[in-house]
Amino acid sequence: MHLLFPGIWKHEGRILTRNLIAGQKSLSEELLTVDGTEYRAWDPYHSKPAAAIMKGLKDFPIKEGGKILYLGAANGNTASYFSDIIGMKGIIYGVEISDRAMIDLIQLCRKRRNIAPILANAKLPKEYIWIERVDAVYEDVAARDQTEILIRNCQTFLKKGGYAMIAIKARSIDVVKNPKEIFRQEMAKLKEHFEVAEEIDIEPFEKDHELVVLRMK
Ligand SMILES: C[S@@+](CC[C@H](N)C(=O)[O-])C[C@H]1O[C@@H](n2cnc3c(N)ncnc32)[C@H](O)[C@@H]1O
Structure with missing residues (x-):
């Protein structure tokens, strides 16, 4: 088992985070106990930051105690790993537009008290x-305008020198254009x-997706 980033380990080919809420897991998820500590396996096929880590990401901007704005939190799958990493001194503001996804996200937040669910439009x-x-x-x-959504939110909420991370989905921006051209x-x-x-191009975990880490000028 070796430490990749603070709060993130690699063990037997899997990425792990330390489970903030012992025993708590989703249906498809795997829990592992190593030296008496419970870890959760972070599936790169179901979470883009995990895919980027598998593809060799060099620095991870989500850290212990961090305050995070998460746009498109869905049911909280990836947010739950961020929640493990930031610990109880950090907070995730999870913005999600879908009522259906919000029902699941609220259930998760009842257990993970460092995620605040927000039913809102990230635009x-x-x-x-x-x-x-x-x-x-x-x-x-x-969304077609996902880059503009990120810029607007960072201008409003990101601290000076803070980090942004975006999963660019080429096919949502333009279904016919070459993904490489869209990324450019x-x-x-x-x-x-x-x-x-x-x-970072996150194939083969997600097709036509890039994960980009940015620092506000
Ligand atoms: C690809 S899914 C997110 C998956 C999630 N990030 C994860 O890894 O667990 C995209 C989410 O963005 C939400 N969404 C789409 N447009 C939105 C908007 N304008 N504001 C907030 N959420 C939005 C969708 O409802 C959907 O749940």
């Missing part, structure tokens, strides 16, 4: 303007506001 930061400024913004919203086009928009720390 309209005014809907959750009350949240505090954050250390990192993660966006996984499959979105990166050009992002570079106006951010320095690029890392840009």
